[in-house]
Amino acid sequence: MESQESFSDAARSVRLDVRLPRHNGDFDQDREFCSVLVDGTWRDIRFHDYAGIYRIPGLYEKLFHDILDCRSPDVVGKLLKEQIQRDGVAPSSLRVLDLGAGNGLVGEQMRTVGADHLVGVDITPEAGTAVERDRPGTYDAYYVTDVTDPPREVADALAGARLNTMSCVAALGYDDIPPSAFRAAFNLIGDGGWIAFTIKDRFLSADDTSGFAALISACEREHVLTVRSSEHYRHRLDVAGNPLHYVAIVGTKERDIPIDLLP
Template identity: 30%
Template sequence: MALPGDLEAFQPHMERLRIEPVAAEGTLRQADERFTAIVEGDRRQFEMHDYRTMYRVPMLYDTMLYGWLRCQTPRLLAQHFKRLQAAAPDAAPDADNEIRMLEVGAGSGAFASALHHELPAIRILGLDIIEEARLAAQRDRPGAYEAYLVADLCNMSEEAEARVTALAPNCVGVASATGWGNHIPVAGFEQAFAYLQPKGWFIFHVKPNDPDPECVALVEWIEAKLRNGEIVDSESDKIFHRYGVTGEEIYYDYVIGRKAA
């Protein structure tokens, strides 16, 4: 299983797919990035956030993001969480300190694989809004999830609600992209936070100073949670997210803290 940050593991996929950027003038928004790859003998063009299409091609999205663009977010978030969780052994509400995570925007399972590498005993319930994400995770990262729900956090079915409630998550995490119109909105994060048990961990990241309205709303949402004391014992910092298709470095801010008791 190729871990984010392990470039050697992605090298065979890089050689097979031969990913190249699509030339564009000026500074590109992340939502407008394009690339091409060799798929079944033909060079095809892909939009960076067209997940449904990319997930249908084995390892395409992961190779593009974690191999070609050197995305580090899942690996770094997993390492920071392991460090903070170990330093606060009373953080989990259970005597056995079991970590039961609801991962929102789970995608193809890169964050789950990074978490298992750092915390082998973690239990993870994945949740994403598209079926292609679940199929990609099962195909490319088998065993990363205890279960995987295809559900809309803003419109949960009774079955999906029951699965999350049964897990009683004491950790909610996200390492997927935020903002840009086709990602988890504030209302979805609010619902995920509502599922989180008191004193449970919340792992979040967002691109700061981004003009996209959804990014602005998410920054305001997490700042309000911190300011109002709904998230406590928190750590915030900047981490390298990935390179853009034109080579610029992209940094995100992360917040890891605990839901107030």
């Protein structure tokens, strides 16, 4: 655990010059970008260019956590911890699948909660490289794969991992994780397991175009997911300093999501 903290600190302490653009804040999160000084040249990098961000050590932490004050890993970790405490569940019994694991901040949080076994999955190869570089040892296993169509050996390893908890933080909707991948990961968790995720509040509203509002409400209605606690909170600031609000949800899985619940 000590070495994980020191690697994380090392990633955070890298000296990086980052500038945010001046604008009136009227474009959506997936079009935000920053400028980073790399080898003497300012480069614009879109926030959703995860590969570009992970390639630069410490940039993810500096941008989202130090500058834009992202709270999501802490919020979901706290919500999950409080709920399992109320239920008298030992944290060490958690066997977590972290979907959209990125460079391991949520994995670190799940270790703080007390999870004993931790598997990360992300579709971006640079995420796997970054987690090895910045937080080696955080995950017992980490797969760079599309969870809807993993290679046979990965499918077998995931199916055999006796997973009883899913975490998914700041990764649903936009061009990131679609409902089909959420379903595939959810269905790897044993019945009665924990589902802990965060999602932009708009994606659970009547204005949703991501498909998650329909999916989550159908999961509740059809007794696939029982929501045990939730929190509407400030995920982070946008580039203009305005708050971006998300919802953190912790629930229990009752059964697999049937295919016909997909939007």
